[in-house]
Amino acid sequence: MQNWSFAPIFESPLLVVGIGVALLGLISLVRPYRTLTSARRRWLVGLRALAIVILGIVMLRPGRTVTEVQTRQATVIVLTDETESMLQPSAQDDLSRWEHQQQTWQQTSVFLRNQSEQVSPRWFGYTDRLSQQRWGQAESEGDLQQPKGKFTDLGTAIHQAVSSEPGQQIHAVVLMGDGRQTAYRGEVDIRQAIDELRRRGIPLIGVPFGREGDALDSKDVAIEQLPQQFRVFSGNEIEINAIAKLRGLLGQPKQVQLKLTPSDGPTQVIQTLEVTATEADDIQPVQFTFTADSPGTYLLEVSAETAEGELLLANNRQTAYLTVLEGGLRVLYLYGNRLGEQLEMRRSLASSQDIELTESYIRHLSADDWPDPRANVLIDQEYDVLILEDVHADAIGEENLAAVAEAVADGKGIMMVGGFYSFGPGAYLDSPLEPVLPIEMELFERQEVGADLPVRRIFHLDREIRMQVTKPHPLNQLESSGQIWNQLPALQGANLFQGVKASGEVILASEQNEPLMVTSQHGLGRVVAFAGDSTMRWARLGFADPLRRFWRQNILWLARRENLQQRDVWLQLDQRRFVPEAEIEFQAGVDVLGGELLELEKLKWNIALTNKENESQQISVAMRGGVWEGMLPVLPKPGEYQLLAEVTNEGQSVGKAMVNFQIIDEQPERSNPLADFQQFNRLADMTADSGGRVVAPDELDKVLLNVIEKANEQEVEIEMSWQLGATPSSAWLLLLILSGLFSVDWMLRKKWGMV
Structure with missing residues (x-):
């Protein structure tokens, strides 16, 4: 017409x-x-x-x-699984899943070509990403490639395939594979992808390959959740925790061993435990305890006995790194505010190999359970320096405070840091610590305890405060020029000291000459009263190195080791286990203990990355805020790696540091030999209203013919x-x-x- x-x-x-x-x-x-x-x-x-x-x-x-x-041409999208799990056996004994899928696809592609006037196919391969559209380019090849994908992301594959045809009516999506979703964090959630199919009325036709079964059909022992690194001082007891996952081994005991390998010696079996599964798919906790003796770096391994018929053996062991340090300064840190100095202070002190930090949080929601039993460690006096931050005197208890006062008189060091429950507001007036502290306190300062009670801010400096040096002292020498105090971020507030005792020496004050840091001596011990509680801002605003030096110098001075000259070169990785091709960033630095100051700009770094075959490559770093940062190259090969750094200053060695790490192949695509038929059923059922279903490979052509005929029945006026x-x-x-x-x-x- x-x-x-x-x-x-x-x-x-x-x-x-x-x-x-x-x-x-x-x-x-x-x-x-x-x-x-x-x-x-x-x-x-x-x-x-x-x-x-x-x-x-x-x-x-x-x-x-x-x-x-005209009659409508059917648009059909076919997705084929190209992950390593397809190398597992299929339902046919003489074929792998990959071979079975390839056979099915070759037959289906011939069928689709014979129906070329009635159907417009699209073909994609998928792993954790989608391949390019291949129909009309490579579908006639026998074996396109071997499956190499490490992860499966079904949601992303389905969503991207459908989105590749905007505005086009799609009559079916054919999903081939084993149904296993192994990607940890897929770009598109499976439910979101299926919702898109339902919105557009597209049926999902699932074609599963592999063997269906339950947990009893396959056997596997896996060691998981072993922390990546441990750090302990020699002579201390260390606890190693992990879990053993047991599948298909109901009632069968299996041995789990803890092994220790020094950097220059043979492997030793430290302890052997036995675990027994009480369910078909069970998780059993594993805990080892031993005493770390000789200082050094060790490879720590937790390994499980192999089960008969077990296919995947790589997950039977997990390794970690153990660093045993020589005994150093023992610092006990009690704090009552998780938002205060504690996080950055712990980072600063923990990175020093000469400081052994023990910390504990004291709650202040209610005084009903005071004294807090966690403060009883003070009686043992197994510390060289005590730090108290925002902890009420009643939470510690008079007996414990008396023990602290006695310890300081005998030579221990103590530092009190500012907070709403420090000094006078924390009821230290008339407590055993009153004669120890170098500041004056008044009874009217006392802060009432309770989360719903208002803070009495009149006894605090509630403004931004810049600290100024009042007289030279080992605690305020952060760099040679002395100008660093003009650059450091201001404190967000501080305690208002009612006065300074005659024995006290003010070494830091505000612009209005309000005392902020006061030092003194009580008996044989040294004392620091610091009114601030927000130096953590230094690290967050680019002054991490002065912050580390500030806290370390306080500890050394309180322990009477301010004249100790020591250089610590360090390397830091956020973790010690990485997946292949992960982005690995690291930090490096030099911590100088004592009075020596180094010009950081003159330091030269030589950092080398070495693998197990002793192949080495140089790594570059750039300084940012007193810390050097670097990025390792892409490491696709699993194995043990070592990062070694040497620092020189005008040709002379400053020190060396070394850190070990692993590239691990968790093989999620090989960890379970069973196909997930239930996944296919769930996905197909969600599009059942549009014709979604699960079919056997040999029935696929028949189902596609039905889809094509149904599409051809739709007449379209053009x-x-x-x-x-x-x-x-x-x-x-x-x-x-x-x-x-x-x-x-x-x-x-x-x-x-x-x-």
């Missing part, structure tokens, strides 16, 4: 007619050829009238619309429109006609002597 129509310019046929009449009148009135014969005049008028008529037709813009009824001048061919034709008319007109006039 066809229809003719007109679309005149300015939507006015009368205007077009008027223009035509005006032009015809114009050529009839203008007579520049009076000497011409009538015949010649008729020729010229006829040519020009014909041009005007053609121009009028063009301005009317005639068009034709042809409507045809309109094909044409308009004069709108297509290139008609526009060129008009141009040629008009050009021809004007050319003939010009030639005639030239022949007759008119031009």
